[in-house]
Amino acid sequence: MKVIAFGYPKLGEKREFKRLLEGFWKGEISEEEFLRGMQDLNLSRAKTYSEFCDLIPSNELSYYDFMLDTALMVGMVPQRFGKYEGLKTYFEMARGKNALEMTKWFNTNYHYLVPEIESSEFKVLINKPLEEFKFFKENGFTTVPHIVGPFTFLRLSKALRKVSSELPLYEVERIESPDQFLNLSQKLAPVYAEVLRSLKEEGAKRVHLEEPAFVLDMEDWHWEAVSILYKELSKVGIDIALFTYYDSVSDYEKFVDLPVKGLHMDLVSNTDNLRNILEKGFPKDKELIAGLINGRQPWKADILEKVKVVEDISRVVDGDISVAPSCPLYHLPVTVEPEDELPEGLKERLSFAKEKLRELRLIKDAFEGKSEALEEAKRRREILRETFGENQEVRRRIASLKEEDFRRDLPYEERVKLQKDRLNLPLFPTTTIGSFPQTPEVRKMRTAYRNGKISEEEYKNFIKEKIREVIAFQEEVGLDVFVHGEFERTDMVEFFAFKMDGIATTKHGWVLSYGSRVYRPPIIYGDVSRKGPMTLEEITYAQSLTDKPVKGMLTGPVTILNWSYYREDIPKREIAYQIALALLDEVRDLEKAGIKVIQIDEPAFREGTPLKRKDWAEYFDWAVKAFRLCSKADPKTQIHTHMCYSEFNDIIEYIYQMDFDVISIEASRSKGEIISAFERFKGWDRQIGIGVYDIHSPAVPTKEEMKIVMERAMKVLPKELLWVNPDCGLKTRRWEEVRPALKNMVEMARELREEV
Ligand code: GLN
Ligand code: ZN
Numbered sequence: 001m002k003v004i005a006f007g008y009p010k011l012g013e014k015r016e017f018k019r020l021l022e023g024f025w026k027g028e029i030s031e032e033e034f035l036r037g038m039q040d041l042n043l044s045r046a047k048t049y050s051e052f053c054d055l056i057p058s059n060e061l062s063y064y065d066f067m068l069d070t071a072l073m074v075g076m077v078p079q080r081f082g083k084y085e086g087l088k089t090y091f092e093m094a095r096g097k098n099a100l101e102m103t104k105w106f107n108t109n110y111h112y113l114v115p116e117i118e119s120s121e122f123k124v125l126i127n128k129p130l131e132e133f134k135f136f137k138e139n140g141f142t143t144v145p146h147i148v149g150p151f152t153f154l155r156l157s158k159a160l161r162k163v164s165s166e167l168p169l170y171e172v173e174r175i176e177s178p179d180q181f182l183n184l185s186q187k188l189a190p191v192y193a194e195v196l197r198s199l200k201e202e203g204a205k206r207v208h209l210e211e212p213a214f215v216l217d218m219e220d221w222h223w224e225a226v227s228i229l230y231k232e233l234s235k236v237g238i239d240i241a242l243f244t245y246y247d248s249v250s251d252y253e254k255f256v257d258l259p260v261k262g263l264h265m266d267l268v269s270n271t272d273n274l275r276n277i278l279e280k281g282f283p284k285d286k287e288l289i290a291g292l293i294n295g296r297q298p299w300k301a302d303i304l305e306k307v308k309v310v311e312d313i314s315r316v317v318d319g320d321i322s323v324a325p326s327c328p329l330y331h332l333p334v335t336v337e338p339e340d341e342l343p344e345g346l347k348e349r350l351s352f353a354k355e356k357l358r359e360l361r362l363i364k365d366a367f368e369g370k371s372e373a374l375e376e377a378k379r380r381r382e383i384l385r386e387t388f389g390e391n392q393e394v395r396r397r398i399a400s401l402k403e404e405d406f407r408r409d410l411p412y413e414e415r416v417k418l419q420k421d422r423l424n425l426p427l428f429p430t431t432t433i434g435s436f437p438q439t440p441e442v443r444k445m446r447t448a449y450r451n452g453k454i455s456e457e458e459y460k461n462f463i464k465e466k467i468r469e470v471i472a473f474q475e476e477v478g479l480d481v482f483v484h485g486e487f488e489r490t491d492m493v494e495f496f497a498f499k500m501d502g503i504a505t506t507k508h509g510w511v512l513s514y515g516s517r518v519y520r521p522p523i524i525y526g527d528v529s530r531k532g533p534m535t536l537e538e539i540t541y542a543q544s545l546t547d548k549p550v551k552g553m554l555t556g557p558v559t560i561l562n563w564s565y566y567r568e569d570i571p572k573r574e575i576a577y578q579i580a581l582a583l584l585d586e587v588r589d590l591e592k593a594g595i596k597v598i599q600i601d602e603p604a605f606r607e608g609t610p611l612k613r614k615d616w617a618e619y620f621d622w623a624v625k626a627f628r629l630c631s632k633a634d635p636k637t638q639i640h641t642h643m644c645y646s647e648f649n650d651i652i653e654y655i656y657q658m659d660f661d662v663i664s665i666e667a668s669r670s671k672g673e674i675i676s677a678f679e680r681f682k683g684w685d686r687q688i689g690i691g692v693y694d695i696h697s698p699a700v701p702t703k704e705e706m707k708i709v710m711e712r713a714m715k716v717l718p719k720e721l722l723w724v725n726p727d728c729g730l731k732t733r734r735w736e737e738v739r740p741a742l743k744n745m746v747e748m749a750r751e752l753r754e755e756v
Helices: 016-025 031-052 066-073 087-095 128-138 150-156 178-201 220-234 252-256 272-280 303-316 353-367 371-385 392-399 412-423 440-450 456-477 494-498 536-544 557-562 572-592 613-630 652-657 673-680 703-716 735-755
Strands: 102-104 111-113 144-148 158-162 170-174 206-210 239-243 262-266 287-293 321-325 500-504 511-514 517-519 523-530 551-555 597-601 638-643 662-665 687-691 722-725
Touching: 016 031, 031 128, 031 353, 066 087, 066 111, 066 128, 066 144, 066 150, 111 511, 128 144, 128 178, 144 178, 150 178, 150 220, 158 178, 178 220, 220 239, 239 287, 252 272, 262 272, 272 303, 287 303, 287 353, 303 321, 303 353, 303 371, 321 353, 353 371, 392 523, 392 572, 440 456, 456 536, 456 735, 494 500, 494 551, 500 572, 523 572, 536 572, 551 572, 557 572, 557 613, 572 597, 572 613, 613 652, 652 673, 662 722, 673 703, 687 703, 703 722, 703 735, 722 735
Parallel strands: 144 206, 206 239, 239 262, 262 287, 287 321, 551 597, 597 638, 638 662, 662 687, 687 722
Antiparallel strands: 102 111, 158 170, 500 523, 511 517
């Protein structure tokens, strides 16, 4: 039995990766220093792996993103970047002005760069797997290269496609045409084969191809492509193992039949893979790499239970069995060691990436009957079986929920009249999404407060001053519905995590989200409730300064859940309802204090969508209900939600079921896709703020540009439903950009009111 791990976080225990990368971007360190630093980091990773594992992966430390590296490996540099000239081009593709599009990696919070295939002329351009293999060899490590497999590469890429028969019009799109996909597979296969061959010649015994795309819904022509690809690769004569994760493989029989040596399957995200192995058996001549340790969640595993699974498997599997994490470990922070301020009893239950490596070793040792490992596994089971984090009152509240708790007291047609009378807003009401610039001053004060350099009172006074300024600004430009600016918040999820019981935050638990961007996911470890009012003080203060309505500003239950770690012994639905009830308490407090409009942000609503269609109904059932539960406000309170993406086409029915009064969404960058979603949806009656400008860009939008978005929207939606707002919060922008942009936006709305 081998211990195999992969995807160990590249960030480093002290965020060395981030420092190197940003230092290099800022010109503080030279290219040579940068590369040397990355090599050191790589070697220290190999050392960590070798302490616990039997194989050491290589080609894992990407300078930005592994999909970008794979695109470069097969020579896909879009024409606009010119000839590839090393790191300069590399970072232009990653983060330059015309960078590749970035999107979510499967159902995780990691973002990858979407490769663009402009021509099928694949060729080996940057053979990073080989370079790294050699580098490690020179340093005394025999490694196993991990490479994104060709099928996953193609499925997640975009390719140039003729979109008009008359005009010479091409666009890059996901490859949804079987012919194109098969054709590209044919061209790609020999290029991958060449890389594998080069590795074999250098002495590599095996390669691990990461193919998580096998867990997506598969069409027959996908399997045809897979067959083309793997027939070619199997001819190279190097041992290949395929790694699949985040869900079960879509067609077990076909998958285990592929002409490769080893198969990794995720045995924790659901039970399908394990059931299939036990019921249908596993090919004799293949190695099963059992993804037993959860790479997505930070909980310690019950080792005895895992050993039992290995025993069950070994009864039906004749070939080698290896133990592995269920998926790459980069969804976890590096180590729990430095966390010394966690709620009592939590640290003993946590296991981050480094601790997971140890767990894999423990499984192996316990399976082989080593007494020390067995003793430890027993002690651990005792701790894990003690009840932890329970709150009976919360449980009672959940148990007593009734149908009507998920339904507002009046239907929308009735509510809207009450709200209209109360708010008295003009046609095309103007507002913003919530945050205003988080200036260096704001960040400095927060750090000073956290480090005890200024008192709570000083900090609160500072926040109040900022609120006064932002209210005065909104009066001056003449917006209709105000916000308080969110100056007291760093991160929209972590802020609420600080204020709730049952959710812990870490000090050093950073995880890479993309490039050098890191975040600290909170840990939902127990039943969730509100410690006390969470936003009341700032919102009511803001409201006391103006006669215009100020929006109460909350992060929704689905987003808090999707951007945190959570317990797996409590159904996700229940956790979502617990968070929703805590938020509902806040909604009630805000209403009592006279707040008339409340926005509940759900930017992560869509990304929680399961990978397979068959699981969608169940997800949306609880996600929609959780939102409805927390937004069961008085009928005269106007409930807003906000989502910052525009792929609504396939989920618009579910969005509608959330039963908000107003939604604000992104549209300025999408090419009319959003409009078509509303065109298809019959009977859309909710108010909607289509983002009239892109807050991701520093450019100040003109009135004309913004008017175009409104005119487009008016073609498919009644004008009475339309709001005017930017497409997301303004926290990353500077005041110099925000001031003129909002001024133009408000003027545009005024002119439009005159015109229609
Ligand atoms: N209210 C939040 C803000 O304006 C929303 C952020 C988001 O959608 N990601 O910053
Ligand atoms: Zn947003």
